[in-house]
Amino acid sequence: MILVVNPISGGLDKAELIDAVTEFAANENVNLIIYNTTGDSDIEKIKVLNTTHNPKRILVAGGDGTIKMVAEATEHTDVIIGILPAGSANGLAVDLNLPKTLEENLPIAFHNHYMEMDMISINGKKSIHLSDLGLNAEMIKNYENSTIRGKLGYALQTVNTLIDLDDPFVVTITGDFPTLECEARMIVVANSQKYGTGVSINPNGIMDDGKFELVVLKNMDLLVLGKIISGNMPLDSNDVEIISTDKALVTTNVPVSFQIDGEYCGAENKLNIKILPKQLKVAIP
Template identity: 55%
Template sequence: MQKNNVMMVVNPISGGVDKWDLIEEVKHYAENLNLNFYCFETTGVNDLQNIKDYYAKYQPDRVLIAGGDGTIKLVAEALENEDVLLGILPVGSANGLATDLGLIKSQEENIAIAFQDYFVVIDFIRINNKMCLHLSDIGLNADLIKNYEKSPLRGKLGYALQIFKTVSRLRKSFQVHIKTSDQLIETKAQMIVIANSQKYGTGVMINPIGIMGDGKFELIVLKKLSFSVFWKIIRGQITVSSKDITVISTEKAMIQINKPISFQIDGEFYGKESNLDVQIKTRKLKVAMLKV
């Protein structure tokens, strides 16, 4: 591992904004610290292996990630078995992980934090052998992600438009069977969130008891997604348990659904699923933070 090498992974299309100025600013910051700077841009083709190869070539002890939740997950998957410090530069359409970590600051502040030596160690979730860093869900929001990926309009305006379209077509509920270490639940639901943290990229609170390093994840079972329940979620007024919402904290769960339902992980649509095997992987990733 080369302590004088720093690698930056950039998703050039995330958030619908140009990244050239950001790359130049990070390069300049690295050079001022006498660090060798290497930049990799994702293309959407074989990115996982290409990131692994690029990392193996330069062996940096720090990797900066410029993108949203999906880009962070991509890099974390590629470097899962490496002892590397991750710096997050949130410039995606969905920046939920950065929001939960308190990294939604100015570009200059986020760059400075990404070069800090202080860090936190966080868990991740494994769902059907796929990594989830932040939030996954099955149901309404996954439909939104699917519609957004098909839309030519990116950024916050694109998200807002798809929220309106998706919520206006609320689907019927599905039957779900959930088995955890100590509970067995059978209920109808319109959406199930698998959460390692608290907020969606929009800042909306979905999991008030989420802590990314506590060795547990939460299942938020939304039994009925009426507009009143949706409004509570938007306003951050979700409660741990009510007649319409149940929150379960656990280390593992088996989720069975009576029919295939839209499924997403960290802002990326993964098709439809009817069976989910969910497990927590504790204290796996180091993320640069501002020491307080």
């Protein structure tokens, strides 16, 4: 079994986590190989480890970006990914209803059954969880440029981003559905339901149904933002529109901040999106 650790994710020291996983593996008579990511050719190095050792499972201690990297490194193989949440927000772990503690997650990661999850291709890049254009991506850009990590850092940058809010952009969405053109504050490309903060943005999201949702937030005043944060997503209103599909083209009148799975990707004015069915096996409770 391979353990992939992102040493810097979530701003947390991983020494205790590695010790706990090592001890659990020893008690289970499992040979554990530990790989610490460095940001230098990690996907290629994980590919080599996976091919060389052919493990049945790879454990991932990190956030959504680390999970996605391992998923890309192991595509077209039969390995099961076990998640040990250790990022700033851990969005996929929240959506999979994984427990809060490492002790509870270890037996799931080592032994439990799995879901065959879809992924999404956006301009050729892969997304496993939630990507978006607009307000949240702008917040992530500000978060990446700040020095405060974790949920406090996200909260501070949410306030700063709202204070410096740009004008709405105009979006056109085309596909196998009536074309939508409107002003918007944010477009979410969702393979799941919740952000890592626990905020539900796509209540109908299912990660293995062969479809994704485009959640169009036309208005993001404090009332609507408050409803979303408190879990009362305003589905039947003029503020939000949700499109469920397997492919779509999203264009905007100006370049808009864009992020994939919590990683800022610059500004985009065109997203070519399609579903990638049953791309990874991930252990579930």
